[in-house]
């Protein structure tokens with residue numbers, strides 16, 4: 001930590017990790033409900049658990065993005081934050097918003113739109129928090145009078161994400177039109193502007209972890225983000241196929257979404273090449289694991305498993321089955337959970353006192369248990385989904401009877417999900433083991449690599 | 457490639473593809489009305505959409521294939537189930553499914569009668585959306601046999617003494633065909649009641665029904681009763697309040713008009729073979 005105010009990042013990460021833990025409780029509960037019967041049906045029925053699961057995910061990942069951004073902006077613009085107090089107020093407002101939403105869902109207070117369940121007043125709070133955030137960031141950059149491309153892409157990603165949330169504030173009478181614009185938020189987030197965030201965090205981490213040349217990294221960052229938008233914008237149509245839109249969206253969606261993995265391949269090569277050049281010499285080996293892990297798991301979960309069902313002729317059969325859940329988990333985890341965990345892993349030696357920079361076995365267990373657990377969960381959803389597609393969609397067996405035939409895959413989901421949860425618990429324990437630092441550390445960790453390749 | 461060039465690539469490609477996307481979005485708006493029958497989207501349909509949202513139905517079910525995977529897709533549900541059935545189901549779902557058998561159950565959404573009517577109107581409007589013919593074959597809520605296959609016969613449940621005549625075979629096809637939908641509500645295995653009663657032995661039972669004192673319909677032969685059951689389900693009710701309410705059967709009433717005479721004959725022939 002070069003700047004005292006970067007310590008706000010610690011508290012954003014602390015909130016993010018706590019909500020991550022809570023998200024998994026809901027995930028495991030839902031997996032148990034798949035197996036049924038459900039003793040909690042009156043207290044916490046499936047729909048409430050699912051709204052909590054997905055909303056907690058979005059709230060914690062965004063908290064991670066915001067904390068990471070505060071850290072990055074201070075460092076890249078080489079300045080203290082404009083207002084540390086504002087950053088804390090923002091965090092409290094964000095956390096309260098999340099908590100209110102969760103309690104609200106339990107009491108039946110919901111907008112009932114998938115992933116945009118936040119009731120209207122809370123949607124306004126979200127907008128207000130984002131405005132506060134951008135104000136603080138812009139003032140910080142203004143006061144520093146300088147910014148880098150890496151942070152520019154990061155902030156642009158966040159601003160665009162906020163803008164794309166706005167269609168969710170409008171009322172729609174027509175369900176098809178509502179669905180159409182829901183994807184402006186959800187799809188253009190995860191396959192558009194959030195990838196700017198992931199890409200720039202990757203660039204930030206790679207420059208520091210590998211000593212890669214900043215000019216080269218930033219040049220390729222443009223190319224990657226360009227590729228993301230080239231395929232991802234028109235790729236939105238892979239969600240339009242069966243919702244009541246004109247037929248031309250089918251070939252357009254199929255073609256452009258099939259190109260989306262190109263950018264993800266680029267991202268994986270980008271990370272791999274940068275680290276390879278330096279021979280993974282940075283002492284924070286765990287951060288290296290998480291960074292490379294994020295790029296590779298994204299390629300698997302979003303690229304490969306997205307491609308698997310994105311073509312209309314296939315999506316016709318898999319649409320709305322557990323195949324979607326398979327892809328949703330692997331993609332979201334690889335792209336956005338892992339990049340936040342990478343940011344946390346990289347920054348935590350600077351945010352906490354006496355933490356050794358080099359990875360320790362607790363951290364490795366956390367990494368490998370999570371990767372193995374998530375891989376197993378993906379397989380469980382995949383095998384369940386394939387069974388569902390064949391029995392229910394192709395052969396015409398009833399939905400409920402099909403679900404009975406694929407119970408064994410739900411058992412597998414509980415088992416692998418538990419493995420994953422252990423990995424997450426270890427990560428959380430590892431994070432909270434060291435007390436947060438109050439003052440800026442004397443060491444310098446500016447843009448220049450502190451460890452020349454091979455020296456450590 | 458220089459950094460300048462890569463920036464140019466980013467800016468130009470993003471701008472171009474955003475423009476194309478916006479143009480197509482504008483064009484789509486000129487088509488939505490027709491594709492979704494917006495003229496049929498009356499106040500009741502919109503009220504039903506609000507019921508759908510405020511009860512969080514989307515976090516168990518999928519609609520148009522989007523939502524959660526814990527409960528069946530409801531895109532075409534009103535074409536598979538009659539309104540009377542859906543109204544009865546929504547006022548008390550646990551009457552229709554057992555948690556013991558299917559291991560999951562829909563909690564009672566505690567809707568008022570108007571809300572129930574509204575949400576059914578909404579679902580009916582959704583079922584008419586021109587959505588490229590999705591799903592490619594109907595998704596059934598329940599049904600333990602594969603429609604269109606002969607697994608029933610192979611298992612011996614539906615065996616009749618002689619080989620069924622051609623019309624009965626066609627009737628069996630129709631019965632199992634997911635588009636007709638009979639097998640989504642009726643199994644032909646003894647004791648397996650779905651949304652409608654099991655039709656195991658209904659050919660034999662029909663003979664007894666028409667001569668029974670409690671019979672309220674107007675048929676006087678077994679075949680006549682089976683025909684009546686299809687075209688006028690409420691003429692005589694069987695199975696108690698799980699299958700009907702206020703004298704109205706939960707079986708859809710559209711078969712008399714939607715099936716042609718040959719098809720109904722074939723179904724009657726087929727059902728007559730179930731002894």
Ligand code: HEM
Nearest residue numbers: 190238257260302306307309310319320324328331332335
């Ligand atoms: C980082 C990237 C990605 C994330 C986080 C992600 C996440 C998700 C999620 C959560 C859903 C379910 C959405 C809902 O139903 O509300 C979904 C659906 C889908 N995704 Fe992705 N995705 C990513 C990238 C991709 C890519 C690159 C492709 C294609 C190559 C793709 C193809 C699809 C398709 C076709 C569906 C619709 C599934 C259906 O028909 O039910 N995704 N994705």
Ligand code: HEM
Nearest residue numbers: 024027028030031324325328329332333337417524525526
């Ligand atoms: C213990 C681990 C977990 C378990 C057992 C679990 C289980 C589940 C279940 C059962 C669903 C509901 C699917 C449905 O609608 O029927 C779900 C939805 C979802 N989960 Fe998880 N989950 C876990 C962890 C995670 C993690 C770590 C992430 C992301 C990083 C995640 C992201 C999602 C998303 C995006 C959805 C919505 C998918 C969709 O509707 O298409 N889950 N999860």
Ligand SMILES: [Fe+2]
Nearest residue numbers: 187191236239
């Ligand atoms: Fe998408």
